[in-house]
Amino acid sequence: MVVGFLLRGGLLAGAVYYTRQVGIWGGSDQTDQLYNKVKSELCPYVKKVEKQLPFEVPQLPRTGEMRFLAKHYYNEGVKNTFRFIHMLPCYAGRGLKKAKDTFQDFANSPAITGGEASSAAK
Numbered sequence: 001m002v003v004g005f006l007l008r009g010g011l012l013a014g015a016v017y018y019t020r021q022v023g024i025w026g027g028s029d030q031t032d033q034l035y036n037k038v039k040s041e042l043c044p045y046v047k048k049v050e051k052q053l054p055f056e057v058p059q060l061p062r063t064g065e066m067r068f069l070a071k072h073y074y075n076e077g078v079k080n081t082f083r084f085i086h087m088l089p090c091y092a093g094r095g096l097k098k099a100k101d102t103f104q105d106f107a108n109s110p111a112i113t114g115g116e117a118s119s120a121a122k
Helices: 002-022 028-052 063-107 114-121
Strands: none
Touching: 028 063
């Protein structure tokens, strides 16, 4: 368990270090340069694959579109996280009520079925 935790922590730290060195966490100009570099390096491979596919592959989005999409999905993630935190007491209350009802059902004696009721009455 400890070894697994250390291994995962090391992988996470390595991923953060590498992405920082590459420029993902830098300024917007540095990130734009990285995006354009990756786009230019992938272009020959994409063209090679496009020739083999039976359909047309859409162009990669421009930097402005990527920026807009990244902001949009980041904001949606933040909104949904706070919505979940806001609703957490409600979710917890429903879960506790369901658990309470389930334990009460287990505490009650089972109901007598129709066949057993007629034999018990005799």
